[in-house]
Amino acid sequence: MMIPSLIWVVSPPAISDNNAPRRSQRVILKVSVMVLAEGADNKSISEETRTVTVNAHGAMILLGLKASIGRLLTLRNSRTGEEIACKVVYVSAHESEKRQVGVDFMNPCPRFWRISFPPPDWTTQSPEAKGSPRRPASTPQNSKQKK
Numbered sequence: 001m002m003i004p005s006l007i008w009v010v011s012p013p014a015i016s017d018n019n020a021p022r023r024s025q026r027v028i029l030k031v032s033v034m035v036l037a038e039g040a041d042n043k044s045i046s047e048e049t050r051t052v053t054v055n056a057h058g059a060m061i062l063l064g065l066k067a068s069i070g071r072l073l074t075l076r077n078s079r080t081g082e083e084i085a086c087k088v089v090y091v092s093a094h095e096s097e098k099r100q101v102g103v104d105f106m107n108p109c110p111r112f113w114r115i116s117f118p119p120p121d122w123t124t125q126s127p128e129a130k131g132s133p134r135r136p137a138s139t140p141q142n143s144k145q146k147k
Contacts, residue, residue: 032078056110
């Protein structure tokens, strides 16, 4: 069981066909999940893996199973045992034994990941963003005076 130690919010790349705004913020979070699917012979197949990013509408996962756009899967959160139906919406180019696969929940379920997501208008430029530029603190005057 993986326990998330750091959570980062990432701004989405502008790769959508219509450049529509994202429905929810992506958060970099490693969560152990079991991916359940139906094989070619109608037998159940599964793979234990983890997320790369999550959002209220799905996730990016690492997957060794063959995946194609539109394939229906079930994700089981390994920590909670909760399951959710999803559909493959993105498959990366083959990089290693596992590909990055984007899955979209059939119904939005922000509570599936058990985290609080930033508000929709949040950006990496928001004042609350870690590492965002801040006004420099006023520096004390040099206490040494020339005589």
